[in-house]
Structure formats: C-alpha cells, structure tokens
Amino acid sequence: MHLAPRVLRRAVAGATVALLATAVGCAPQPEEKAAPTASGSRANTCAKGGLATETPGKLTIATDEPAYEPWFKDDKPTNGEGFESAVAYAVAGQLGYGKNAVVWQSVPFNKAFAPGEKTFDFDINQVSISDERKKAVDFSSGYYDVRQAVVALKGSKAAGVTGVAGLRGLKLGAQVGTTSLDTIDDVVKPTRQAAVYAKNDQAKSALKNGQVDAIVVDLPTAFYITAAEVTDAEIVGQFENRGGAPEQFGLVLDKGSALTGCVSGAVDALRKDGTLARIEQRWLSDAVDAPVLK
Amino acid sequence: MTLTKDESGREGADDPGDMTGSGATGDAYVPSRRRLERERYRRTRARRATAIAALSTLVTAVVLYLVVIGAPGWPRTRETFFNGQYAREAFPKVLEGLWLNVRLLLVCGAAVLVLGMLIAIARTLRGPVFFPLRALAAAYTDFFRGLPLIINLMIVVLGVPALRLQGVTVDPVLLGGTALTLTYSAYVAEVFRAGIESVHPSQRAAARSLGLSNRQALRHVVLPQAVRRQVPPLLNDLVSLQKDTGLVSIGGAIDAVRAADIIVGRSLNYTPYIVAGLVFVALTIPMTRFTDWVTARMDRQRAQGGTT
Numbered sequence: 001m002h003l004a005p006r007v008l009r010r011a012v013a014g015a016t017v018a019l020l021a022t023a024v025g026c027a028p029q030p031e032e033k034a035a036p037t038a039s040g041s042r043a044n045t046c047a048k049g050g051l052a053t054e055t056p057g058k059l060t061i062a063t064d065e066p067a068y069e070p071w072f073k074d075d076k077p078t079n080g081e082g083f084e085s086a087v088a089y090a091v092a093g094q095l096g097y098g099k100n101a102v103v104w105q106s107v108p109f110n111k112a113f114a115p116g117e118k119t120f121d122f123d124i125n126q127v128s129i130s131d132e133r134k135k136a137v138d139f140s141s142g143y144y145d146v147r148q149a150v151v152a153l154k155g156s157k158a159a160g161v162t163g164v165a166g167l168r169g170l171k172l173g174a175q176v177g178t179t180s181l182d183t184i185d186d187v188v189k190p191t192r193q194a195a196v197y198a199k200n201d202q203a204k205s206a207l208k209n210g211q212v213d214a215i216v217v218d219l220p221t222a223f224y225i226t227a228a229e230v231t232d233a234e235i236v237g238q239f240e241n242r243g244g245a246p247e248q249f250g251l252v253l254d255k256g257s258a259l260t261g262c263v264s265g266a267v268d269a270l271r272k273d274g275t276l277a278r279i280e281q282r283w284l285s286d287a288v289d290a291p292v293l294k
Numbered sequence: 295m296t297l298t299k300d301e302s303g304r305e306g307a308d309d310p311g312d313m314t315g316s317g318a319t320g321d322a323y324v325p326s327r328r329r330l331e332r333e334r335y336r337r338t339r340a341r342r343a344t345a346i347a348a349l350s351t352l353v354t355a356v357v358l359y360l361v362v363i364g365a366p367g368w369p370r371t372r373e374t375f376f377n378g379q380y381a382r383e384a385f386p387k388v389l390e391g392l393w394l395n396v397r398l399l400l401v402c403g404a405a406v407l408v409l410g411m412l413i414a415i416a417r418t419l420r421g422p423v424f425f426p427l428r429a430l431a432a433a434y435t436d437f438f439r440g441l442p443l444i445i446n447l448m449i450v451v452l453g454v455p456a457l458r459l460q461g462v463t464v465d466p467v468l469l470g471g472t473a474l475t476l477t478y479s480a481y482v483a484e485v486f487r488a489g490i491e492s493v494h495p496s497q498r499a500a501a502r503s504l505g506l507s508n509r510q511a512l513r514h515v516v517l518p519q520a521v522r523r524q525v526p527p528l529l530n531d532l533v534s535l536q537k538d539t540g541l542v543s544i545g546g547a548i549d550a551v552r553a554a555d556i557i558v559g560r561s562l563n564y565t566p567y568i569v570a571g572l573v574f575v576a577l578t579i580p581m582t583r584f585t586d587w588v589t590a591r592m593d594r595q596r597a598q599g600g601t602t
Contacts, residue, residue, distance in 0.1 A: 136562035177559020195546025209455035
C-alpha cells in the first residue's frame with residue numbers, strides 16, 4: 001500500500017499546519033493573577049459592591065437544582081426564604097450587593113468543583129468543609145455547624161437504637177458525596193455495605209419501601225423529612241462531633257479566587273453580629289434537639 | 295512475498311546468467327533480473343510509506359501533546375483528573391464495584407439472549423392463529439425500546455417495592471437486573487428478528503420442500519444462518535448492557551462507577567472516574583476479541599463446508 005507521495009506530503013503538511021494553527025488559536029489568555037489569598041489581610045480591599053465578580057456589579061451565586069427544604073423554600077433560591085437563601089442574601093448585603101444585584105445560577109453539585117472557568121462567584125449547597133476538599137476549591141469560613149442524624153421508620157427495629165453500636169448490624173443508606181456517608185463508613189462501620197443513593201429523594205423512597213433500615217442525613221434535613229415528607233419516620237438520634245472540631249458548611253469558591261478573603265470576612269462579620277444565629281433561629285429552629293447516640 | 299513457480303514466468307531471453315545450470319538444476323527457480331528489480335522497487339516504496347506514516351504520526355502526537363501540556367489550566371487538570379494517589383485509592387474499590395457489574399452482565403446477558411430470542415420467534419411466527427402472540431411481542435418491543443432505561447429502572451427499583459407485594463423481592467440489584475433485562479431483551483429481540491428475516495425465503499422454502507416441518511426449518515436452517523449475521527450487533531448490545539449495569543446504583547447498590555462517585559464526592563478529585571472508565575474499556579476489549587474469534591471460527595467452518 002502506498003499513496004502518491006505528493007498527495008501524502010500535502011496532506012501531512014496541511015494537517016500539521018491545521019493542528020499548529022489550532023494550537024495557537026486555542027492558546028487561551030493566561031489565567032488572571034490570583035490575588036494572594038491570605039484571608040483577612042485583604043479585608044481593606046473588599047470595596048462594597050465593587051469586587052472583581054464574574055459580572056461586574058452583580059454577585060452570581062450558584063446552587064443545585066432542586067433546592068431542598070429547609071435550606072431553600074419552594075425550590076426558589078431567589079425568594080430569600082429558607083436558611084441558605086437567607087444566608088446568601090445576608091453575605092451579599094455584607095459585601096455591598098443589594099437584593100437586585102444578586103443573580104442565582106443552577107449548578108449541579110459535581111460541576112461546581114470541576115476545574116476550569118467558574119461561571120459563579122460562590123456556591124452555597126450544604127457543602128461541608130474538609131482539608132481534602134480544600135485542595136480542589138476555596139472555602140469561606142463556616143456559616144453553619146452541622147450534625148448528622150439517623151432517621152428510621154417508627155416502630156422499626158432501628159427506631160429503638162440508642163447507641164452507635166446498635167446501628168452496626170443494620171442496613172443503612174445515605175446520599176453519595178455527603179459527610180453522612182462518611183459518618184456511616186468511619187463512625188458506624190456497619191457489617192453490611194451501606195446503600196448509596198444519588199439523591200436523598202431515593203434514600204427516602206428506599207426507607208419507605210423497607211430497602212434500608214435507616215438513613216443518615218444532616219440534622220435539619222432529618223427534621224424536615226420526619227415533619228413533612230416521611231411522616232411515619234422519626235429521628236433515632238444524632239451523632240456526636242468527630243475529632244473535636246464541629247463539621248461546618250462553607251461557601252465554595254474557585255481555587256485561588258480573589259474573593260475568598262472578602263467572602264470569608266463577610267461570613268465572619270455576620271457570625272459576630274449575631275445575624276447567622278438569627279437566620280438559623282428562624283429557619284432551623286426546630287433542628288436543635290435530638291438524642292445523642294453514644 | 296512468495297511466488298509459485300508457474301507464476302514466476304522464466305524470462306530467459308534477457309537473463310544470460312540463469313542458464314548456467316545443467317538440465318538437472320535447470321528446473322530450479324531463479325528470479326529474473328527484472329523481477330528482482332521490481333521487488334526492490336516495491337520494497338523501497340513500502341519503506342518510504344512506512345517512514346512517512348511514522349513521521350506524520352509523530353508530528354501529530356507532538357502537536358497534541360504540546361496543546362494539552364501547554365494549556366494554562368493543565369497543571370490543575372492533571373492534579374484533578376490524573377492524580378496517582380487517588381488512582382491507587384480508587385482502583386481496589388472500583389474493582390470491587392466492577393464485580394457487581396460483571397455478575398449483572400453475565401446473568402442479565404443470558405436472560406436477555408433467551409428472552410430476546412423467544413420474542414423474536416414470537417414475532418416471526420406465521421399463521422393467523424398466532425396473531426395475538428405477534429401483537430403482544432410487537433407491543434412489548436415497542437414499549438420497552440421506547441421507554442428510557444433510567445425511567446424503567448426508577449419504576450422497577452423504587453416503584454415495585456412500594457406495592458408491598460408478599461414474596462416479591464425488594465433487593466435493588468435483583469430489581470435493577472429485571473429492569474435491564476426488560477429493556478435489553480426488547481433491543482435484542484429486534485436484532486434477532488432482523489437476522490431471521492434477512493435469511494432468504496428460498497432457504498425456508500427449500501427446507502420445507504425437503505420435508506422439514508416449520509419448526510425444524512427454523513431450528514436447523516434459518517436460525518443458524520441468522521445468528522452468524524447477528525454477532526456484531528449482538529455484541530454491540532452486550533457491551534452497551536455492560537456499561538448500563540452501572541445504572542442499578544439508582545437503588546443504592548455500589549457498582550464501579552458509584553464506587554468512584556463516593557471518592558469523588560468526598561475529595562472533589564475526578565481521578566476515580568478516569569480509573570473506572572479505563573477499567574470498563576479494559577473489560578470490553580477482551581470481549582470484542584473473543585467474539586471476533588468466534589465469528590472467524592464459524593466462517594472457517596462454513597468455508598470448509600462444515601455443518602452449521
């Protein structure tokens with residue numbers, strides 16, 4: 001097999017030129033210089049309403065769809081109702097962006113952390129802060145101390161459990177990518193592999209159908225599930241904090257984002273003046289007490 | 295290249311050197327100068343073509359490499375998608391999950407082939423008495439080929455247990471396997487039917503004229519010819535099934551992709567997905583080679599006039 005050499009040479013040359021042209025054409029602008037992120041030290045540069053946001057003059061906030069209660073109300077992040085929606089608007093206000101300057105964006109959980117150009121300024125989606133995750137994204141300071149809880153159907157064998165040891169032999173379920181699942185694996189260490197669901201909705205169905213004995217979710221979600229969604233379920237108890245430091249939700253920003261310091265500063269200020277506590281009191285007030293699993 | 299003697303056509307006239315042998319060796323084949331010339335020329339052309347192909351491949355590879363490595367986001371992409379530490383962590387867990395995929399593939403694959411064949415035969419039955427059976431089979435394939443698999447799985451895995459029927463399993467793997475079998479047997483039935491209908495009617499007519507019953511004609515004449523033609527599309531469906539077995543994770547079961555998912559969710563590093571993807575590809579390749587070999591063997595048997 002051989003091709004006419006002239007044709008071949010032309011083809012090779014043409015392909016090479018095309019590829020090189022693509023390479024040059026694709027060569028994107030170098031990434032913007034990430035400001036030195038020594039959080040806090042840059043607080044003085046956080047000009048009210050004048051941050052280097054995606055869309056100048058607007059603050060773009062992302063969350064997943066659907067947005068669940070009690071974090072959001074009626075799947076509408078824009079209404080300022082529900083804990084995280086309220087927190088988002090409070091942070092925006094603290095940064096100098098009024099209600100009209102906030103733009104919401106629907107971004108799936110997994111896509112929010114992919115490397116590459118971010119389309120939002122920060123993401124608020126009940127994301128727990130961890131050192132491992134900090135390698136991939138920036139977090140603001142924590143805006144909510146979260147605890148994990150066990151939910152089971154009333155009268156089931158799981159409902160009578162009083163300690164972690166009692167959960168060991170049960171079939172447990174949780175949503176993938178959550179600290180609830182980590183809690184099962186690291187704290188309970190069950191004898192049977194936990195069922196892992198893409199969404200809490202499926203975990204709830206499985207609980208109703210008896211495919212799992214109990215599910216693990218964060219405490220506010222547990223209260224919402226037992227109050228409104230699966231009314232014949234109850235909260236068995238909550239887990240103690242692991243390793244001293246409380247688990248916290250944080251706002252997610254692009255790795256090396258210029259805004260991290262300012263957003264963290266805003267969250268800290270809201271915690272200090274009691275705004276966070278007020279918002280929590282209003283939207284998550286019933287999520288305060290559940291027996292602790294020893 | 296080999297030459298048979300009569301192909302090499304002795305061109306003694308312009309070949310003074312090759313008549314030196316006596317009568318005994320006169321029959322020994324000596325290629326003519328012109329032939330040697332021709333072969334040499336062909337060899338140089340082949341070498342040259344290979345060299346050009348190698349060079350152009352190298353150039354393409356280098357350009358692609360430079361484009362990827364030179365991208366401003368490459369260091370972070372590498373860190374996120376090609377991280378050795380996470381690959382090592384994910385590999386055993388992904389393999390553990392893959393065992394579920396493989397088991398589902400074997401069991402569902404067998405069930406799908408049997409069920410698909412039955413449906414295809416039901417659709418190709420002749421005679422007015424079989425009309426309801428034909429209509430049912432057609433309705434089945436229409437419905438399950440059209441129904442998105444993910445919705446089928448949702449209904450079966452999450453809906454069936456909600457009925458709380460006595461004696462019906464709530465195991466998500468069994469239910470998921472059932473849903474997969476329903477959808478894929480509809481696909482495979484159509485492949486079988488196309489194969490059966492692609493056998494020329496004269497084959498059936500000839501078989502019937504030899505005194506074979508309808509059933510015997512189908513079993514000994516039509517199906518053997520049909521199945522051989524169906525191997526490539528069937529393999530397509532099997533490979534597709536192999537990847538879709540992962541969808542049973544809807545019910546909470548942990549397959550290879552879900553195992554990767556768990557690590558990704560915890561660490562926000564995407565390397566486990568790459569690992570799971572490569573593992574699936576590695577599983578598909580031997581399957582493809584095996585079926586190629588089976589097909590080739592069938593063809594050889596046929597070429598030798600072996601029985602089918």
